[in-house]
Amino acid sequence: MAPQRSGAPEPKIERSLTLHLRGDWGGANLHRICGWIAQELADRCGPYTRIATWNSRGFVDAVRAVGRGEVQVALATPAAFVTAALDGRGPYADEHYPDLRALGVLPQRDRLVVGVRRSFGVRTFAELRERKPALRVATSVNDGVNHVGVAAHALLERAGVDVTGWGGEFLSDERPFESFDHVLAGRADAIVHEAIMLPAWQEFGKDMHFLEVEPDVLEALEAEQGWPAADVADGYFPDTPAFRTLDFSDFLVLARADLPDDVAYAIAWVLGETREVIERQYRHIPPDHSPITYPLDPVAIGRTPVPLHPGAAAYYEQLEA
Template identity: 80%
Template sequence: MSQTATDAQRPPEPDIARSLTLHLRGDWGGANLHRVCGWIAQELGDRTGPHTRIATWNSRGFVDAVRAVGRGEVQVALATPSAFVCAALDGRGPYADEHYPDLRALGVVPQRDRLVIGVRKSLGIGSFEELRARRPALRLATSVDDGVNHVGVAALELLARSGVDIEGWGGELLLDERPFESLEHVAEGRADAIAHEAVMLPAWQEIGADLTFLEVEPEVLDGLRADFGWPDAVVEEGYFPGSPRFRTLDFSDFLVLARADLPEDVAYAIAWVLGETRHQIERQYRHIPPERSPITYPLDPVTMGRAPIPLHPGAARYYEALPGWEAAPAS
């Protein structure tokens, strides 16, 4: 097929004559969600009216970002992991008191991530069964469990369902907001266990050889999926130095979300930007091997349209126009 014929099959480029004022929410300011917001803002600004203004607000990228969209504080936000947003539609977990059935997806930016539990090899513990039998006084580093931080919420829920009581066994929880502090606690000897994500960070390779990563028991994973919609996934053999393959909680992907009342042409334009200008964000990560990259490239527009919550109709119009959309398996 010629290049011209291929181009002719692509969804049409958006051209919005009016100027927009949009508010986005990314991350704390220096991580990957903010980069994605900057990419969207630049490419959308090129295809809208001359007085378009797009602001990116600092965020945590978790429950707070979802609430900001649901409450109409911003038009678009990114949240990770993407599957955790499903609970906001029908009021499960942290959304029991306030949920948002009109949340819609504009697309998914892939990040293959996992939430893992690692303990010092010197402790001689190789499973949750052994951990429960030994009941060691662990100093465990993870994120704050404040009902907002998905890492802390998930880690402590997983540990509780696994029969692990860190403080009840005489141990200590070292709670921080971001993974960097938790990884430093292990590297500098302040912690002898960790429950966290961002497994592609180089710091995991530096501490991983000293850790045994615990496989989460099937009944725990099944319960988390049934109650909250949290999926599970594997970490392949050798991803951490000397580690075998194991199954744990999936913590993948950045969900770009809005409400159903976002204008359809804007939703289409943002979806088009995600799929058709993906090289702009890919080039920022190509110096990193894909399996170690904070954004898992190469990006595939069809896959980016397979969101865990319903697509906005405007975004759906973009993805459904892609060659191969109908043949792609549903998420």
């Protein structure tokens, strides 16, 4: 049954639009969200509306594309990492975008975790620094664009882990699936990655010790980069107690301040009022292991780390009235 609507006026844009969105590589969640937005928005716009979704990586490249005006809307993850683009921190030091605005945030409860094969006997970062094992570490490329690779290397460096200096190596790929394959095939001794809700983690998780990130490391990453910390629940991985690590949550829907207000309102309305369209694509998966954490809450969708576009804010304000 479709969720009850809030009573916020349904948008109707008489003119026909041509919009460009940026999703992911093509076969993951950001592209699926773009398809949902395109379908529901086009239903409420002029008859010649055209909405295209461009392939993307969903990281720094997506933020730059919308900031530069190459597309009107882009999705990026994790949401908190985008705040650096507002004031020029990290990868945005040479080019930042104070006019970025959010249309909403869709929940994906994710973490960046560090796992080391149990055969190494390493349970903490202190033990890792003491033993200095030569590890083959599966993670994403550290190219200044991929948030996973950037965060993985920053976390290890801040924690005093010198993978190559200890005789190890990085096995670097773009997407998590290649990293999972390295672990499953025995090519990797450790992994630093996200997308922890995917089934592969349960398959190889029984062979891993997951290391809690030390408080001073997490505090430094938040102070310097704006990256928050979060917990992984007890038993989320096989035979693993709760631990704290880097938060890697949520899909941020981005635009610029110059997006017309009625379009921004319409997209926010789609996110909040037609959520059944996207939810039903994930209901075969338990919520805590779903790539989109359902049920979606329209009020929470409007709580974004980047300032809301005024048009989008006009929708969310009606929910809390």
